[in-house]
């Protein structure tokens with residue numbers, strides 16, 4: 343469904359992504375791991391069109407999307423969240439989501455109907471009781487849920503989740519894992535997620551890729567990737583060394 | 586008991602009464618000064634309300650909006666003097682003035698709207714200077730002498746009254762555009778752009794296109810108003826219709842009342858025009874400018890969301 347070949351992205355002298363290949367199939371929940379600064383967010387930025395890659399090609403459902411402007415990519419059915427949450431601060435939750443309904447793939451063009459749909463999505467993400475709050479009044483967990491709600495409101499085929507679990511406590515992570523499954527099972531949306539929290543990865547993903555300094559070093563079954571020596575060295579090494 | 590429905594019906598009634606009262610105003614033999622003052626109020630309501638589409642809703646602070654007003658004025662002047670228009674056509678000919686302004690906004694907006702924040706403000710300011718200088722140096726447009734317009738073959742107070750009505754009509758349309766924007770998909774998209782343009786694009790908002798549409802719309806009514814203003818004065822000069830002070834006033838009025846709401850710029854324009862007039866008439870014009878400068882600073886520091894929001898908050902009404 344979503345496929346990247348030889349994606350390279352440089353920032354000045356820094357190679358953030360180097361010849362990365364990836365593929366996500368319909369209905370999968372795929373994880374993307376790697377230490378900080380390994381290029382995960384950059385990969386999402388390239389996919390969603392916010393950054394232009396220097397070389398390589400991305401296709402979505404067989405169509406080449408490299409070089410398309412972000413709004414066209416979103417329109418084709420690729421939704422995303424931001425690691426550092428970016429709600430529309432002066433608008434309440436329902437407006438945040440309703441705008442995405444209006445401009446997304448729902449074919450809803452009247453603000454009133456969009457609000458109804460937005461309410462359903464807020465309900466789905468567990469934010470219904472805070473629909474008329476401003477994002478600034480929300481705790482981190484709810485802000486992350488708002489990111490998800492806004493992305494879902496465009497009715498994407500695939501959603502790119504950038505560290506939706508980080509900064510959450512154990513109980514909140516349970517809730518987020520549950521939500522991830524429901525995104526796929528109830529909304530039929532394929533999930534591609536960046537995650538640090540291993541528990542979340544193991545609990546949700548059918549496949550995991552690992553990046554290190556912009557290079558893909560592993561791809562496969564979550565258990566295998568987690569036990570891959572190179573991954574342990576690059577990413578889990580520090581964590582294991584602490585024990 | 587007052588239900589919301591009867592309340593809004595009563596509001597519509599009073600608004601109608603207000604507009605009818607305004608419409609008959611120039612026919613009552615009231616001194617010209619007051620007719621002119623109201624005419625100026627209408628003009629600024631149009632300018633501030635239109636500016637609000639790009640500046641208030643989309644957050645792109647255009648500091649060169651006077652250019653669209655001036656372009657409209659000159660377009661109309663050229664049409665009047667170039668063709669022998671009947672009185673009726675004369676009135677209608679402010680529409681092409683609006684169209685020309687909007688077209689120029691599309692052309693100028695295409696490169697300029699790629700810039701954000703202070704860069705956009707500065708480039709629009711420069712745009713207005715360039716247009717001003719260009720017109721000043723084109724002899725065909727009267728150059729530094731200005732342009733006289735052929736006047737209609739009617740008594741002056743009738744002409745004044747007619748253009749008063751036309752200006753009021755344009756004002757009603759521009760306010761309607763503001764109300765529509767604040768309740769429409771279009772306005773919602775602009776709000777998202779103002780808040781975070783990158784996020785807006787990731788929710789499938791075609792930001793470049795929407796911004797150009799907003800800029801063109803926000804130039805259209807000032808262009809028309811410029812046309813009507815030219816008729817009204819029967820003489821135009823770059824120092825009058827490209828006056829940078831107007832550009833600044835427009836921004837100040839919209840922000841003073843509250844950008845991004847339809848009512849804010851209306852209130853801002855009415856209040857500040859009356860204050861300006863009062864100060865220039867009873868004190869002096871320089872003093873008005875000083876007061877304005879201070880107001881600008883005060884508004885930005887103490888009421889970034891405008892006076893409506895400011896008073897709501899002071900009264901403990903939650904924002905929104």
Ligand SMILES: Nc1ncnc2c1ncn2[C@@H]1O[C@H](COP(=O)(O)OP(=O)(O)O)[C@@H](O)[C@H]1O
Pocket residue numbers: 353356358376377378379380381382383384385
């Ligand atoms: N806009 C940018 N400009 C310059 N460098 C960037 C930019 N975005 C990311 N980088 C750099 O690219 C590298 C990868 O960053 P990122 O993709 O955010 O990592 P991750 O999400 O895996 O933590 C980092 O070294 C980061 O500093």
Ligand SMILES: [Mg+2]
Pocket residue numbers: 382383384425
């Ligand atoms: Mg990241």
